Amino acid sequence: MxxxxxxxxxxxxxxxxxxxxxxxxxxxxxxxxxxxxxxxxxxxxxxxxxxxxxxxxxxxxxxxxxxxxxxxxxxxxxxxxxxxxxxxxxxxxxxxxxxxxxxxxxxxxxxxxxxxxxxxxxxxxxxxxxxxxxxxxxxxxxxxxxxxxxxIMLPSETMIWQPEFTDKTLSRKPGAVQTGFTRHAVSWGVCHPNIYYFHNLTPGWVSFNGEKPEIAIVPQSLHRLIYGPDKRSSPSLDDDLVVNLCTSEHLLVHHPMLEGILLSECERLKQHSLANKLISLFRQFGGTELRLKLVWLCWLDLMTGNSLDDWTKNLKHKSEKDLEQWIIARQGQSEPLTNLMDQYVLMAYRTSVDAAHS
Structure with a gap:
């Protein structure tokens, strides 16, 4: 800056x-x-x-x-x-x-x-x-x-972000947590205050290709879109809920906000292959709004237990135009999801100017 x-x-x-x-x-x-x-x-x-x-x-x-x-x-x-x-x-x-x-x-x-x-x-x-x-x-x-x-230069398993959900009130009222990075990103001007809401986090369930669901940190707005106000859909203390958001220097610096949290959780849950595939995909479509939308759709598939074949096999072979059509088709399945993603992209791009087109 x-x-x-x-x-x-x-x-x-x-x-x-x-x-x-x-x-x-x-x-x-x-x-x-x-x-x-x-x-x-x-x-x-x-x-x-x-x-x-x-x-x-x-x-x-x-x-x-x-x-x-x-x-x-x-x-x-x-x-x-x-x-x-x-x-x-x-x-x-x-x-x-x-x-x-x-x-x-x-x-x-x-x-x-x-x-x-x-x-x-x-x-x-x-x-x-x-x-x-x-x-x-x-x-x-x-x-x-x-x-x-x-x-941040300590070994990759050092706790940099540490929202620990151990408060007894969690079993009655799922808590929304914002990472220090997001708070500072807003206060420092690298993202607009109106995007703040989208970075609320809450405990939730994710599933990798039909495997047993695991506790993870997920976007609260997407959690509410999927489950509504049903608190039973959120983990509680009865589930031995203690989640530390671990990340490495690379993930912190190069994948901020929801993208970094997604990759962090994949690494924490030992889904290293998926994390590497996502990083490659994000690089392939970096600098476009498609990348932001991919983050939301990947979260959606993890939280609903959908197949991850697109993320691990198919999307990397698509052109930018084909990927755009794929995203439109996915968004078309849910109007609330479309609105959520479009609002996020609008706010995320409010202050960005691509040097290549200036």
Whole structure:
């Protein structure tokens, strides 16, 4: 996520750009300049690329002329990044970057007057190091970004998301749980607040090709669509319900929100072959709304015990046009399902712009 801000000095304005890794809020690139030319934000981007060497990651910014310039978008494309821009004049669309700018201003800039760019640059260098390595952030559990990133580098079975359904009230009222990732994704501006509802999670049953149903974490909205208000369809304490949502670094970083939860649950339930097939399928149709709809339909088949042959054998051979027709046919079986998926896609794509078509 990228943004820049203004700082007044005795010699005029200087401009400070930041690039933030959304997962833990780590500042991976920054630059101070006396000019707002595109090269200024490109320098910050190059620092971030050198630090992280990402590929297939979403780069989000506002619609500032520097970020939508040909030079900048071309560099994103060369680095294998997908460009996303927010709505004009809507600070919530770039909320995390705005938050970093606000902290920077409050903790550094507003404390004194500044003589020149060099003075601002030295102070910014000191603050970025302190922020990344020593500033305690509430959303991370009162640890600094660098420490949060070390946690994600632990072995794949380390608990990163841990909604444990052990409260006795669960047997009477199935609980809706939202992962920390989803909460932060909304607050940081990488998905619209209206999508928040779709990421409510609840305990449910899933079945793999007719095998005995197993307890899993499932989307609450889809659970209600299938079962209605019938609480008997949800697991309770009588079912020895203690579910930890485990995931690996790869699943956390590259498959956010419902897609990542789906893959996490497949891995947790030792359905590794299915998880690999799904990852391949999501890559094949990445960057399109078809991918989002596939996630919902796979959840549906798991929760209703349908055959998984399409997911393990058939869909990978379909063209994008054929897949679209398959999805339309599946949606046509249920109007409420169609409405649910269409609403989700509408909100999920509210802030996205594909760099390849810009």
């Amino acid at each position: 990228a943004d820049f801000t203004y700082v007044s000095t005795w010699r005029g304005f200087v401009y400070v750009a930041f690039i933030i890794d959304v997962f833990a809020g780590y500042i991976v690139g920054w630059r101070v300049s006396s000019s707002m030319e595109t090269t200024f934000v490109l320098d910050a981007l190059e620092q971030a690329l050198w630090a992280r060497q990402p590929s297939g990651t979403v780069h989000h910014s506002d619609k500032g002329s520097q970020y939508v310039s040909l030079a900048y978008t071309q560099r994103l494309k060369e680095a294998g990044l997908l460009a996303s821009t927010g709505s004009t004049g809507d600070s919530y669309d770039n909320a995390m970057a705005e938050s970093i700018n606000g902290l920077y201003k409050a903790e550094v800039i507003h404390r004194k007057s500044w003589k020149n760019r060099t003075e601002v640059e030295l102070a910014t260098l000191t603050w970025v190091d302190w922020y990344n390595n020593r500033r305690l952030l509430e959303r991370l559990g009162h640890i600094p970004p660098a420490e949060a990133e070390k946690l």
